[in-house]
Amino acid sequence: MGSLAEPGTARVEVDAGVATVMLDRPPRNALTAAFAEAIVGALDDVGADRRVRAMVLTGAGRTFCAGADLLDGPESLRRLLEDDGADRPGYREPAARIVTAIRRLRVPVIAAVNGDAAGGGATISLAADVRYAAAGARFSFPFTRLGVCPEGASTYHLPRLVGPGRAADWLLSGRRIDADEALAAGLVSRLLPADRVLEEARAWAREVALRCSPAAVAATRGLLAAAPDTPEAASAAESRTLVELAAGPDCPEGVSAFLERRDPRFRPVDTLSRTP
Secondary structure, eight states: OOOTTOOOEEEEEEETTEEEEEEEOTTTTOBOHHHHHHHHHHHHHHHHOTTOSEEEEEESTTEEEOOBOOTTOTTHHHHHHHHTTTTSTTOOOHHHHHHHHHHHBSSOEEEEEOSEEETHHHHHHHTSSEEEEETTOEEEOOGGGGTSOOOTTHHHHHHHHHOHHHHHHHHHHOOEEEHHHHHHHTSOSEEEOGGGHHHHHHHHHHHHHHHSOHHHHHHHHHHHHHOOSSHHHHHHHHHHHHHHHHTSSHHHHHHHHHHHTSOOOOOOOSOOBOOO
């Protein structure tokens, strides 16, 4: 069994423009402050790597991430937060720091949810742009059942993904959501056999890395994250961004590649991380 003494690691592999970040803290990839810092460090490394054009986030073993490590007994959560410096001004809990690191990236992130995602494990998956899940994976946001509230910006992300009513159902009840319900709600885009989730997520990421302009992808990710309140505000932001991108080098290259039926040769963006 894992213990609080085992910090865990986030392994990074880069191939053909795709970075795979694998959460690895046996047996269930449960979160501790130290493990969260390792994950944030791996995400920052990906953001600084100019080779990377898309990223896959997944878990080692049969679990994506089990959320906070509760093996230290009834005081686990209180002790985790105290040891993490919760009394500091502007404190952000571990899942929040991971979510912030994901949002800082300019490359798209697809979560390959290879198994159960609970608590903080479920909330960090919400920060990904796309989620594929194993057919047997289960999601849960059990915070109210543990006497606490949701974290990891889940009260922001989940209503946007599945609607406010369903988000309230899941967050208030803390009940378990099976893969079929997650798919029907729009939480995940595809369900796959467990042994194909990572492969298919990498295929999606490779397609983005090969065929999409990094600058255009980063700009589109920024437009999605901005979440304008009205169609008029959205179209204004899109128009400004469209004019800027059309004047850059990637637009004529993308059009030429389309007309010549070849793969585009887009230039990497100068900096692959951004301030949210």
